[in-house]
Amino acid sequence: MTVILTNTDLMNEAIMQNNLINMNALPKLTRSTRTMALRMKELISRMLELAKTEPDTGASKKAAASFADINLSSIARDAALTFDAVFFEHGQTLHTELDDNVHIKGDRAMLTELVEIFLDNACKYSQSGANIWLTLKRCDKTHCVLSVANEGAQINSHDLNNLFTRFYRADCSRSAIPCSGLGLSIAANIASLHHTSIKVESADGINRFQIKFHTIFT
Numbered sequence: 001m002t003v004i005l006t007n008t009d010l011m012n013e014a015i016m017q018n019n020l021i022n023m024n025a026l027p028k029l030t031r032s033t034r035t036m037a038l039r040m041k042e043l044i045s046r047m048l049e050l051a052k053t054e055p056d057t058g059a060s061k062k063a064a065a066s067f068a069d070i071n072l073s074s075i076a077r078d079a080a081l082t083f084d085a086v087f088f089e090h091g092q093t094l095h096t097e098l099d100d101n102v103h104i105k106g107d108r109a110m111l112t113e114l115v116e117i118f119l120d121n122a123c124k125y126s127q128s129g130a131n132i133w134l135t136l137k138r139c140d141k142t143h144c145v146l147s148v149a150n151e152g153a154q155i156n157s158h159d160l161n162n163l164f165t166r167f168y169r170a171d172c173s174r175s176a177i178p179c180s181g182l183g184l185s186i187a188a189n190i191a192s193l194h195h196t197s198i199k200v201e202s203a204d205g206i207n208r209f210q211i212k213f214h215t216i217f218t
Contacts (some may be wrong), residue, residue: 012055012077020117028105047073049143062120067105067106068105068106070104070105070106070108071102071103072103072111072136072146072213073098073101073136075108075111075115076115076136077096078102079112079115080098080134083123087123089131090123090128091127091128091134091209092123092130092131092132094119094132094133095131095134096133096134096190097137098135098136099136101140101216102136103215103217104194104214105216107193107194110190110193111190111194113186113192115134117186117187118209119134121184122150122207123208125153126152128152130150130152131215132148132149132150133150134147135147135149136146139212141215142214142215143215144213146210147208147210148210149206149208150207151205151209152206154203154205154207155207161165163184164185164198165185195214196212199212200211
């Protein structure tokens with residue numbers, strides 16, 4: 001907000017005083033203002049999403065009460081298609097291995113958000129040329145595991161213990177990447193509403209987020 005207000009004051013001063021030097025800086029000021037406005041918009045959107053997924057709130061209870069038969073394979077496949085161009089633009093490669101017709105009981109919008117948070121996170125914390133893997137596998141007759149893994153810097157133990165804390169920003173290279181600090185908190189809430197949790201592993205240059213669901217027969 002401070003950046004937006006400062007830029008606005010400088011632009012207003014340049015226009016009112018017809019200051020040629022300040023006028024030349026207007027394009028830079030408008031770009032900076034737009035960038036900060038978009039970050040604020042994302043933060044507000046994320047905070048609203050977080051509020052909707054908070055346990056024991058009216059919105060989350062309503063969503064849980066309306067859980068239905070959801071084809072998780074379809075959600076994962078659609079998310080992969082949505083992000084394919086994003087990974088291509090960043091010079092990254094997405095690999096998918098998705099079992100067909102994996103069904104669970106849940107909320108379609110929330111589960112879509114969950115997968116997209118994982119993919120967005122993998123994109124942000126991978127360099128150009130990195131590989132990303134999205135998998136959905138049946139692990140037994142009543143469970144499946146959804147996993148997103150990426151090649152990237154190892155996450156230290158302290159950060160691993162705090163990844164799902166809202167507004168937490170990890171150290172080292174992860175802290176330099178713009179983000180709201182709410183995505184993984186939302187993901188954790190969504191997992192909790194679906195009676196499961198997220199497991200994170202970081203070793204040998206691979207960071208993996210995985211979640212185990214109870215499947216249903218169709």
